[in-house]
Amino acid sequence: MKNKIALGLKVLALALTLSACSSGGNDQVKIGFVVKQPEEPWFQDEWKYAEQAAKEKGFTLVKIGAPDGGQVLTAIDNLKSQHAQGFVICTPDVKLGPSIVAKAKADGLKLMTVDDRLVDGSGNPIESVPHMGISATKIGEQVGQAIADEMKKRGWNPEETGALRISYDQLPTAKDRTDGAIAALTAAGFPTANIINAPEAKTDTENAFNAANIAITQNPKYKHWVAFGLNDEAVLGAVRAAEGRGFRAADMIGVGIGGSKSALNEFAKGEATGFFGSVLISPKRHGYETSVNMYEWIKNGKAPPPLTLTTGQLITKENSADVRKEMGL
């Protein structure tokens, strides 16, 4: 009897040791994915692909929405208390750079940024933090070129056309994108004087609508409008504002950046819309690849590439399904 109990205890002890060992594998890696605007389809897609990486590699993903600086710092502490080893972040304000770097260091967490690159006190990118962003200027140029081509096709006189630059210049990638669009437009002969700056307070549709509405009201002389901004939401806001002022599909050419649900819903509408196209970028690369990079860093000590810039491709109502398929989306 005594022997049997002793054997039973031994078996139990062995079982406990084994279960502790099995959780010492991949499932102990925990990675945070913090985004500034969790309601935006782009960020939901990034999370979706980060989840895919978590499933494939067998780590735990902690998704956190942090729309302001206070919430970013709380999120980092929260990740530490959950025993995460690192996180990927798209910050609500790139100027939080030095605080985010300091906090991650104090909490012993590896840090990588996505979409929006952290800047230091002088506004220069913090190069020590690995980053994946889009090739902002190039993609902006694709937007401007698409608008110029479509204007030509419609035979619009540039002198009678106003361009809405929905701007958010405090974010370098946003400024680069809109500057790229202007460069391509003006290279195609668009008059600089007709480009109206319409600053938005936040990078969502509602704020873009308000910015565009003011700009259109203040510039009643134009017969047609074109619009560009840092993302699809900016351009959708401009398209809605133009509609409200009587500029419908035939008198508006808006080209966004993103190509996620916001753009696809617009393309799926029965009636024509001034939202002509979008430069599709890859939430898969930005969500899946950054998460795998972070995983490799934690698990195998392999640091991510210091800087990765991804490309984009123009989609319109006609070709969006095919191009998305090509991109593996």
Ligand code: FCA
């Ligand atoms: C920024 C924008 C997002 C998305 C991302 C790639 O974070 O705010 O809408 O375009 O870059």
